[in-house]
Amino acid sequence: MVDGHNGPILELKGVSKHFGAVKALVNVDFEVRAGEVMALVGDNGAGKSTLVKGIAGIYPYDEGEIIFEGRPVSIHGPADTADLGIEIVYQDLALADNLDVVANMFLGREEIRVPFRLNESVMEKRTRETLHSLSVTTLRSVRQAVAGLSGGQRQAVAVAKAVMWNSKVVILDEPTAALGVAQTRQVLDLVTRLADRGLAVVIISHNLHDIFEVAHRITVLRLGQRVALYEAAQSNQQEVVEAITAGTIETVPGMAK
Amino acid sequence: MTTPPGLEDRPLEPMTEVSNPTVREYLDEYWTRVKAGDLGSLPIIGGLIVVAIIFATQSPVFLSAANFVNLTRQTGALVIIAIGVVFVLLIAEIDLSVGFVSAVVGVSMTLLLRESGPDWAWWFVIPLVLSLGAAIGFLQGFIVTKADVPSFVVTLAGFLGWSGVVLILTTEFTDSGTILIQDNVVIGIANAFLTDFWGWVLAIVAVASFAGLQMARRLARSRAGLPVKPILIIILQVAALGAVAAFVVAVANSDRGVPMVALLVLFLLVFWSFIASRTRFGRHIYAIGGNPEAARRAGINVDRVRIAVFMICSFMAGVGGIVLASRLRSVDPAAGGGNLLLNAIAAAVIGGTSLFGGRGKVVSALLGAVVIASLDNGLGLIPNLPSGVKFVVTALVLLAAVLVDSFSRRAQRASGIA
Structure with missing residues (x-):
């Protein structure tokens, strides 16, 4: 980080993206600092997914800058994102049910012993260590197939997979959707621990209750624009809901300026 | 370290301090898994024992050494072709062309070895025709992945097309369509x-x-x-x-x-088991079968792996075709037809490979093929049995295998060890 330890590790400046006539993102600023949980909220179609997909390298933004650790970077594909140390945990988790926890953690980045054998013992060891460091203690065995895990355990495996690669920024897309009370608690604790470890965490969620429990700051998107940025400690759910549904936008889509 | 509420009842495994299981704990754990539906190869091995007992009581020949050796020789080609089928099933695809692809390879080999024809050496011809098999797999796999056509349709076209090629090749060079193999090395593959x-x-x-x-x-x-x-x-x-x-x-x-062919089968089983379970490529095959989207996001080149799998399947069909031709010491227009395709697929499935992808082992090709060949061989030894019975029994076994698989998977889901 160039400008002190409190500067944003990942910053988007004035990014825009349109699909034909639809303006999905209009001149959006976004940032997240190391050790911080930044919530990204907005109604359906507000542009949350589009924003994340730009960071993920699924498609490029039409305009705007991506600044990582104080330097402008360009992201041309998912590999660039991973190289920067940004990991994204998608809502549908992208785990292969038939493979065990270890195989999923290392999928696509398997450890190989010369000449080309999988190095199972190293992978199993690192999996155990990573899960242990995240205090994920509810797995019966790391050699268990993912199909048999609960929703919270699956989320924990997906998150552990993301942080195992010395990542600096972790983006979680709806991590608590479809989870029960205890499972949600488990995942929110995990999110807090990630930030405590000095990672920058971006959490996308519709559940404001969850967000106020873990987030330090909240970015609100509405109709492709950033309409508000709150310090969670100085805001409340009421205020955020109003921003999500009726936040002031600079330009109305479909209307000339 | 905090334990989330509601989860205290789960067994906690210390992640860093490791205690080795005792023999008793190990067996307990195994038995727990079996009870929960993770049967592994138990049903099929049990089934084989039942089959052996039934036929042994019906015909004294079944358990004789001579018949045992015959059984081994008859099963060889089927196991080899079924290994390839296991791979396509693992990525949740199907290859209906294996029977006639095996015949195309067998017939091509025979034609190139003809003393009255090219009369090429076996060590040149065999790699050449096996490459032809792999090339056929590449063609079919390329169409399936790049044009996004279901493998069922593409390989059905292969089934029809390659059967035509077999017919053309065999009848083009002889009147009867039967071409003999004279090369002793090639004959030895299945007969030495x-x-x-x-x-x-x-x-x-x-x-x-x-x-x-x-x-x-x-x-x-x-x-x-x-x-x-x-x-x-x-x-x-x-x-x-x-x-x-x-x-x-x-x-x-x-x-x-x-039989020499047992050595070949053993080598192929070990080799492909190693590829499937101990290499990065094999891991990616299972991942694609389990969740292609997860595989894609993990940076795996899904199309390349899928094409490679179709190549493996056709290659192994080719190896099987050579063994078949060698055993019969000739090829004819009927090569690759009959029940070869259906038996190869049934062998993989009876052996425990799922049709839905991602689950199964290479060794299931052996187990399934042995069951099918035992039924075929054993029912053939019982005098005065209508030949239709053979098919009916094989059908029931196939159905039983699929049902066992389905129920054990349901039990596994219920107990959370799928």
Whole structure:
């Protein structure tokens, strides 16, 4: 980080993206600092997914800058994102049910012993260590197939997979959707621990209750624009809901300026 | 370290301090898994024992050494083709062309070996026709992946097309359509036997390699500080394998010896099992079968792996075709037809490979093929049995295998160990 330890590790400046006539993102600023949980909220179609997909390298933004650790970077594909140390945990988790926890953690980045054998013992060891460091203690065995895990355990495996690669920024897309009370608690604790470890965490969620429990700051998107940025400690759910549904936008889509 | 509320009742496994299971704990754990529906190869091995007992009581020939050796020779080509089928099933695809692809390869080989024709050497012809098999797989796999056409349709076209090619090739060069193989090396593939001495050497090498691998694995795990299998279990497994190997070799040697084709099948099973379970490529095959989207996001080149799998399937069909041609010492227009395709797919499925992808082992090709060949062989030995019975029984076994798979999977889901 160039400008002190409190500067944003990942910053988007004035990014825009349109699909034909639809303006999905209009001149959006976004940032997240190391050790911080930044919530990204907005109604359906507000542009949350589009924003994340730009960071993920699924498609490029039409305009705007991506600044990582104080330097402008360009992201041309998912590999660039991973190289920067940004990991994204998608809502549908992208785990292969038939493979065990270890195989999923290392999928696509398997450890190989010369000449080309999988190095199972190293992978199993690192999996155990990573899960242990995240205090994920509810797995019966790391050699268990993912199909048999609960929703919270699956989320924990997906998150552990993301942080195992010395990542600096972790983006979680709806991590608590479809989870029960205890499972949600488990995942929110995990999110807090990630930030405590000095990672920058971006959490996308519709559940404001969850967000106020873990987030330090909240970015609100509405109709492709950033309409508000709150310090969670100085805001409340009421205020955020109003921003999500009726936040002031600079330009109305479909209307000339 | 906090335990989330509501989860205290889950068994906690210490992630860093590792305690090795005792023999009792290990067996308890295994039994728990079996009870929960993770049956592994138990149903099929049980089924084989039942089949053997039934046929042994019906015909004294079934359990004779001569018949045992015949059974081994008859099963060889089917196992080899079924190995390829296991791979396509693992990525949740199907290949209906294996029967006639095997015939195209077998017929091409025979034509190129003809003394009245090109008369090329076997060591040149065999790699050449096997490349042809792989090329056919590439073509079919390329169309399936790049044009996004279901493999069922593409390989159905292959089924029709390659059967036509077989017919054209065989009838083009002879009036009868039957072309004899005169090369002794090629005939030997399916008709030669190991001497008694080399049969024993094979058994000893196989058992020693298994023991060595198990110990090496245990050592690597204990060095990495991971829990290891109790040593007694390894000793028992090696002893069991040793007993089976000794029995097989002793019985075979009391007849003509261990068929050469058994050596080939053993090598192919070990090789492809290694590829499937111990390499990055194999891991990616399972991942694609389980969740293609997860595989894609993990950076795996899904199309390339899928094409490679179709190539493996057609290649193995080609190897099977060579073995078949060798066993019959000739090829004719009917090569690759009949029940070959259906038996190959049934073998993979009866052996425990799921049609829905991602679940199954290479060795299931062997187990399934042995069941099918035993039924075929055993029912053939019972006098005055209408030949239709054979199909009906095989059908029931196939159905039973699929039902066992389905129920055990349901039990696994319910108990959370799927």
